[in-house]
Amino acid sequence: MSDNPLQQILGLDGEGRYDYFLDAVVDERDVWILVNVDNQFLKIVAEEDGVAYLPVWPTQEFAGHYAAGADGLTPKAVSLPDFFRKWVPGLTRDGIEVGVFPGADEELWITSPEELKHDLQEVMSNAF
Template identity: 40%
Template sequence: MSEYSEQQITEWGQQNEEQRFDLFLGLAVKHKQVWALSDDQGCLIVDSDGEQLLPVWPLEVFAKAASVEEWQGLEPLAISLEDWEQKWLPGMENDVIDVAVFPDLEGSSEVIAAEELAVHLKLQKKKAPIA
């Protein structure tokens, strides 16, 4: 059972892009992990008008909910925050892959460069933890 109620999860998923971005930062730092979708071929990378994006979520429940339609069959992949910051973000920056932060079920998300997201996460760690 999740430490968050179904109502809370539903409300979070319905917030706007900016609110979900802030929530992603808080939950990622609190739980020390982020979630992507993957299969035996690797992680899901989306092409959006020629821009390569890696969608990520703050909790497994959101990644699981996104594994429908064209993403059906993909499984949630937990990435430790340490690996995310030390390996994934620098690698994505080198490969020019941006981050689609906490997409909603329509695919709407805040898109940010990996290097910028790393800065936001460092700042979030200095703030009070999310409830």
Template identity: 55%
Template sequence: MKTDEMASVLGSSCEERYDYFLTAVGEHRDIWIVVNNDQQFLKIYDEDDGIEYLPVWPDRAFAAAYCEDAADLAPKSIAVPEFFKKWIDGLTRDGLQVGVFPGSDATVWMMAPSELKSDLQEELSQP
């Protein structure tokens, strides 16, 4: 992906990035997260809202861009079926939200794991 295209997508609104995320994940069937050297996934605590969340991206390039300034972080893909089977219940049990596709302005579409699953299932059912 070209740098100017990435910048354009990252600079779009939360809703536009969310739609981009659904479409991209629907096409490629992978969700991207960030892990540290111990393979522990990144979770972020939003002090303003008192919410802890798992940030997710639609593509390796976006997750890798997020990791650029952190030598101990790397992108990791999760196949959608695995995300549905293992991650949705685990995130819900742990009280984590999902932060879909953080933007360059630090905004993120926040939602419950079950809501993301429902929206992705709808996207995947499209012909």
């Protein structure tokens, strides 16, 4: 393992990054996405099955690391209340899944917006 905490966390498998994401987002109260110069969010369509998803990260640092080398993509915070109130219904309506915390490997935890909201709320209720 690397001495770099960023690399250690990115080296976790999809499930490990998902668990880290839940805890970090509940602590910080923000979900991080990437937007282009027109303030449009990054949406990825998986080649193998055609699933469209919004990639999300637990911190600006991780989102920025993912965007390194991609022209015009910058991290943007979405507050947890806004994510629950606006993004979850909008993504659900548009049939877009959520790709939680893409990392160094090809493994990615893809879930429905409602399921992610449920998991975040469950972690929040256990935190207090």
